[in-house]
Amino acid sequence: xxxxxxxxxxxxxxxxxxxxxxxxxxxxxxxxxxxxxxxxxxxxxxxxxxxxxxxxxxxxxxxxxxxxxxxxxxxxxxxxxxxxxxxxxxxxxxxxxxxxxxxxxxxxxxxxxxxxxxxxxxxxxxxxxxxxxxxxxxxxxxxxxxxxxxxxxxxxxxxxxxxxxxxxxxxxxxxxxxxxxxxxxxxxxxxxxxxxxxxxxxxxxxxxxxxxxxxxxxxxxxxxxxxxxxxxxxxxxxxxxxxxxxxxxxxxxxxxxxxxxxxxxx
Amino acid sequence: xxxxxxxxxxxxxxxxxxxxxxxxxxxxxxxxxxxxxxxxxxxxxxxxxxxxxxxxxxxxxxxxxxxxxxxxxxxxxxxxxxxxxxxxxxxxxxxxxxxxxxxxxxxxxxxxxxxxxxxxxxxxxxxxxxxxxxxxxxxxxxxxxxxxxxxxxxxxxxxxxxxxxxxxxxxxxxxxxxxxxxxxxxxxxxxxxxxxxxxxxxxxxxxxxxxxxxxxxxxxxxxxxxxxxxxxxxxxxxxxxxxxxxxxxxxxxxxxxxxxxxxxxxxxxxxxxxxxxxxxxxxxxxxxxxxxxxxxxxxxxxxxxxxxxxxxxxxxxxxxxxxx
Numbered sequence: 001x002x003x004x005x006x007x008x009x010x011x012x013x014x015x016x017x018x019x020x021x022x023x024x025x026x027x028x029x030x031x032x033x034x035x036x037x038x039x040x041x042x043x044x045x046x047x048x049x050x051x052x053x054x055x056x057x058x059x060x061x062x063x064x065x066x067x068x069x070x071x072x073x074x075x076x077x078x079x080x081x082x083x084x085x086x087x088x089x090x091x092x093x094x095x096x097x098x099x100x101x102x103x104x105x106x107x108x109x110x111x112x113x114x115x116x117x118x119x120x121x122x123x124x125x126x127x128x129x130x131x132x133x134x135x136x137x138x139x140x141x142x143x144x145x146x147x148x149x150x151x152x153x154x155x156x157x158x159x160x161x162x163x164x165x166x167x168x169x170x171x172x173x174x175x176x177x178x179x180x181x182x183x184x185x186x187x188x189x190x191x192x193x194x195x196x197x198x199x200x201x202x203x204x205x206x207x208x209x210x211x212x213x214x215x216x217x218x219x220x221x222x223x224x225x226x227x228x229x230x231x232x233x234x235x236x237x238x239x240x241x242x243x244x245x246x247x248x249x250x251x252x253x254x255x256x257x258x259x260x261x262x263x264x265x266x
Numbered sequence: 267x268x269x270x271x272x273x274x275x276x277x278x279x280x281x282x283x284x285x286x287x288x289x290x291x292x293x294x295x296x297x298x299x300x301x302x303x304x305x306x307x308x309x310x311x312x313x314x315x316x317x318x319x320x321x322x323x324x325x326x327x328x329x330x331x332x333x334x335x336x337x338x339x340x341x342x343x344x345x346x347x348x349x350x351x352x353x354x355x356x357x358x359x360x361x362x363x364x365x366x367x368x369x370x371x372x373x374x375x376x377x378x379x380x381x382x383x384x385x386x387x388x389x390x391x392x393x394x395x396x397x398x399x400x401x402x403x404x405x406x407x408x409x410x411x412x413x414x415x416x417x418x419x420x421x422x423x424x425x426x427x428x429x430x431x432x433x434x435x436x437x438x439x440x441x442x443x444x445x446x447x448x449x450x451x452x453x454x455x456x457x458x459x460x461x462x463x464x465x466x467x468x469x470x471x472x473x474x475x476x477x478x479x480x481x482x483x484x485x486x487x488x489x490x491x492x493x494x495x496x497x498x499x500x501x502x503x504x505x506x507x508x509x510x511x512x513x514x515x516x517x518x519x520x521x522x523x524x525x526x527x528x529x530x531x532x533x534x535x536x537x538x539x540x541x542x543x544x545x546x547x548x549x550x551x552x553x554x555x556x557x558x559x560x561x562x563x564x565x566x567x568x569x570x571x572x573x574x575x576x577x578x579x580x581x582x583x584x585x586x587x588x589x590x
Contacts, residue, residue, distance in 0.1 A: 011403065013404070013520050013521065013540050014539065014540070015403075015406075016406075016539070017403055017406045017407055019407065024403070024407065026403075038521050039521070095381075096372075096382075097375060097376060097379065097381075097382075100376060123403070123404045123520060123521075124402070124403055124404075125402060126385065126401065126402055126403070126404060126405075127384050127385070128368060128372075128384065129368070129371075129372040129375070129382065129384055132340070132369050132372035132373055132376065133372050133373075133375065133376035136344070136372075136373055136376035136377055137376060141340075141341060141452055141453055142340055142369065142373075143453075144365065144368075144369050145365050160456070165365055165366075166364060166365065166466055166468075166469075167277075167460060167461055167466070168458055168459050168460040168461045169458070169459045169461070170455060170457070170458050170459075171455070171456040171457045171458075171459075172453055172454065172455050172456060173453070173454050173456055174452045174453040174454070175452040184514055184521070185514060185515075217379060224381075224414075225379075225380060225381025225382075225413055225414055225415065225416065226381040226382070226383055226411050226412070226413050226414065227411065227412045227413075227414055228409055228411050230409060230410040230411070230412075231402060231407055231408070231409045232407065232408055232409075232410075233407060233408075234405075234406070234407065234408055234546070237546065237565055241553070241563050241564070241566045241567065241568065241569045242567065242568050242569070243558075243563075243568075243569045243570070243571060244568060244569065244570045246570075248580075249572065249576035249577045249579075249580040250580045250583075250584070252570050252572065252577055252580065253577065253580035253581045253583065253584040254584055256552065256568060256570060256581065256584075257581070257584045257585060257588060259568055260529065260550070260552070260568075261588075263529075263550050263567075265471075265472070265528040265529040265549060265550045266472070266496065266529065266585070266589075
């Protein structure tokens with residue numbers, strides 16, 4: 001069975017951001033400013049688990065600049081069997097819809113994919129929209145917030161999953177192929193093995209550009225229907241902390257309770 | 267092109283909180299644009315939801331009431347909404363940023379090749395366009411996004427907008443046929459296992475959160491007691507979840523939940539940047555920590571420098587006494 005996992009390279013979770021003249025910059029105190037999107041680690045793990053159980057391929061796919069190779073190498077080191085980078089200037093500045101068109105075209109080119117796995121969202125754009133939009137562009141069923149894949153029946157062409165929704169857990173069955181986006185509860189991502197890292201470092205990752213894909217509709221900044229350019233730093237919280245001075249915890253509790261009732265938040 | 271639409275999420279015949287907030291926000295946008303507010307109701311046996319939408323200020327209700335729409339399935343609801351939008355050409359389509367609202371707006375935008383901005387926390391109108399403020403980079407930055415042409419599709423984060431108020435309004439809903447026949451919907455909802463009546467973190471008005479300072483799984487006991495006294499939800503820092511002291515569903519922060527309660531009490535939480543990303547839009551933040559240098563005090567409105575095992579039980583006692 002052919003499984004694709006769509007990933008993104010993002011700033012690290014510890015990155016510190018600044019905005020200058022509308023352009024976003026970041027630095028990381030740990031010296032590793034870019035990582036495989038943390039939510040995608042669960043998607044990669046699930047793709048590898050599917051490959052281990054059903055055989056076939058677990059192919060890591062990303063759309064991004066050349067340096068996104070690093071994120072793909074992490075996927076290979078974890079155990080993905082192949083990786084493909086979709087890049088080139090034509091796609092730069094794509095919004096989620098442009099990205100969905102590109103990923104859908106790449107998935108069609110890979111051929112015979114049964115499941116495309118995504119993380120819940122990427123920690124940079126934070127939209128969480130690309131999985132559903134890629135599914136629509138492929139004409140496949142999207143299954144979001146998946147916390148367990150309970151059954152994949154290749155012969156019957158069906159999949160059953162659990163979805164974590166507000167208020168409870170929904171079990172759904174649908175027809176393959178599907179796009180699924182997974183939540184953190186689904187698994188515990190493995191660490192790349194030493195052998196995996198060596199293999200990943202030796203791997204040559206193919207790059208597909210716009211000429212290699214049969215794109216339906218456009219991608220890139222020109223095709224974006226949303227102007228995302230007005231990014232800015234958060235205004236500082238205007239509150240100065242009032243430290244509660246008291247001799248006993250009971251007194252502190254009394255004063256704090258008074259304040260919170262005055263603030264009308266209780 | 268005219269009209270501000272709100273897709274109404276509902277459960278047990280009642281409009282979801284996030285949709286009441288969307289109606290409230292949409293009323294303001296409709297007034298600024300000088301256009302009507304239309305509620306879109308989809309489901310089965312939903313006439314009471316349509317009535318409620320009129321009562322909460324909708325000028326019109328359009329929807330579809332059919333057994334095939336009883337479960338929320340994107341392949342049924344997505345084409346229905348997209349078809350209505352294409353046919354009737356509203357200016358703005360708004361939903362709550364719940365999982366369903368998120369998925370539905372993503373679907374409509376993809377099917378119609380339209381522009382969409384998720385997770386709005388503030389809305390404005392400039393030059394006849396809706397400006398949506400949303401957090402990006404895990405809440406470390408903000409973005410004012412504008413859809414450049416065509417229908418503007420937006421979803422709004424829970425607890426960021428004041429809910430619509432009852433107006434006593436009423437009217438006749440217009441019902442249309444579903445877009446997709448049952449036999450053409452590949453997905454079947456097999457079961458739904460309710461998680462019970464726990465207060466959900468993202469909807470909670472008050473959250474009491476514990477961090478590394480609780481010291482172990484039993485350290486969450488006083489946190490839970492205070493939460494119970496206040497009718498609050500229990501939150502946690504990533505460190506405590508990673509240590510296995512409390513399940514992941516309680517995690518607040520960059521790789522957990524983003525919350526925006528009226529009151530956030532952080533006990534034994536130092537306030538790492540990833541945690542701040544998930545809670546910094548809380549209205550009032552209270553920090554309880556033994557370390558006066560903890561970064562959480564820079565964010566807090568009120569602080570107590572002290573041991574949470576002394577202060578939190580005293581607070582529980584105090585609130586139990588006052589709230590009866």
